[in-house]
Amino acid sequence: MIKLVIPLTAGNSEYKYADIKKPTSGVLADTREIAQQGLGFQCIKHFLGGCTTAFYTDVQEERPKPVEVNPTDEDPVEKKTEETPKEKEPPKKIGVGIIDDPKNIRLMVGDLPYQTAEQLAIEIVNQISPENDGIEGLYQCPRCNNQLLCAEDIERDIDTRDFLRTMKRICRPDEEDNFINMTLSESVEIRTDDARNELEEEFKSFRLRYPTLNDCIKAEELVGRKNTGKLQHSIYKQALVSVNGQPVDRKWKGIYGDMFFRTIKDPMDLVKLSKKLDKYGIERDREKRCPKCEKVWKAQVDITGFFYTALEERSSGKAGNFHLGSGYSRQSS
Numbered sequence: 001m002i003k004l005v006i007p008l009t010a011g012n013s014e015y016k017y018a019d020i021k022k023p024t025s026g027v028l029a030d031t032r033e034i035a036q037q038g039l040g041f042q043c044i045k046h047f048l049g050g051c052t053t054a055f056y057t058d059v060q061e062e063r064p065k066p067v068e069v070n071p072t073d074e075d076p077v078e079k080k081t082e083e084t085p086k087e088k089e090p091p092k093k094i095g096v097g098i099i100d101d102p103k104n105i106r107l108m109v110g111d112l113p114y115q116t117a118e119q120l121a122i123e124i125v126n127q128i129s130p131e132n133d134g135i136e137g138l139y140q141c142p143r144c145n146n147q148l149l150c151a152e153d154i155e156r157d158i159d160t161r162d163f164l165r166t167m168k169r170i171c172r173p174d175e176e177d178n179f180i181n182m183t184l185s186e187s188v189e190i191r192t193d194d195a196r197n198e199l200e201e202e203f204k205s206f207r208l209r210y211p212t213l214n215d216c217i218k219a220e221e222l223v224g225r226k227n228t229g230k231l232q233h234s235i236y237k238q239a240l241v242s243v244n245g246q247p248v249d250r251k252w253k254g255i256y257g258d259m260f261f262r263t264i265k266d267p268m269d270l271v272k273l274s275k276k277l278d279k280y281g282i283e284r285d286r287e288k289r290c291p292k293c294e295k296v297w298k299a300q301v302d303i304t305g306f307f308y309t310a311l312e313e314r315s316s317g318k319a320g321n322f323h324l325g326s327g328y329s330r331q332s333s
């Protein structure tokens with residue numbers, strides 16, 4: 001069972017845990033096909049729909065079963081030594097408030113906050129061969145621009161990759177809600193689009209919910225992926241809940257939505273917003289040291305890249321080494 005970094009909100013419930021399974025070869029092949037069409041968010045949704053088996057609102061500790069005492073059992077001393085390690089095990093946790101109907105799950109995965117969707121996708125792909133969780137990276141020193149390659153060097157027996165198993169999963173604390181409140185350092189002014197140039201609207205604050213996978217898919221459909229800034233604004237627009245404390249509807253978003261984010265004057269406001277959105281998830285900051293000038297800085301490990309690489313490598317055997325049947329092991333179901 002996996003604790004979700006940000007819970008999924010559906011109806012009046014928050015789902016905080018999920019069960020996952022390994023992808024079937026069919027799910028892998030279809031996900032790969034969608035990825036090759038460049039539909040990154042659709043691809044994650046399809047993948048999660050095929051590999052998530054349950055959502056739970058919470059967990060509780062399983063009550064220990066009473067130990068059956070059987071007097072005819074052989075040597076009690078030997079038995080006791082056998083049971084000692086068991087007693088040390090933490091109590092098993094079981095999920096409550098379960099949803100495990102595949103149809104419902106396929107509908108619900110779209111409502112996962114993006115950070116959670118990414119977390120699940122990575123945990124699922126990593127299950128296929130958990131020992132291969134090294135993530136290569138090429139990092140640029142911010143001081144001298146020297147490039148630092150973190151990779152596996154088999155010949156010299158050196159491995160400087162980062163490993164998924166060492167990366168923290170940072171979860172939103174229960175007392176926080178699913179909203180992000182922002183006060184703009186300079187208000188956004190919307191003026192009439194004519195010679196009068198009159199002030200029509202002035203916005204000082206806004207509120208977003210964590211953008212969901214469906215928000216991302218909608219934005220991807222509307223503006224494509226080429227212009228990442230535009231895509232980002234469009235995602236924020238989908239997730240926008242209120243401005244100046246007033247709820248906004250689809251009509252408002254249609255008129256002002258794109259303009260609102262494009263008109264934010266202080267770029268630091270959007271930097272702050274993206275930091276708030278990135279607070280929870282798989283922690284990807286890693287300290288790197290430049291071998292040339294000794295500068296130490298925090299670089300971001302490309303875990304999204306890890307997902308796509310793993311998808312590629314694990315769906316048809318090794319890339320570039322394809323022959324019929326190479327991707328299918330006899331054990332897999």
Ligand SMILES: [Zn+2]
Nearest residue numbers: 141144290293
């Ligand atoms: Zn350097």
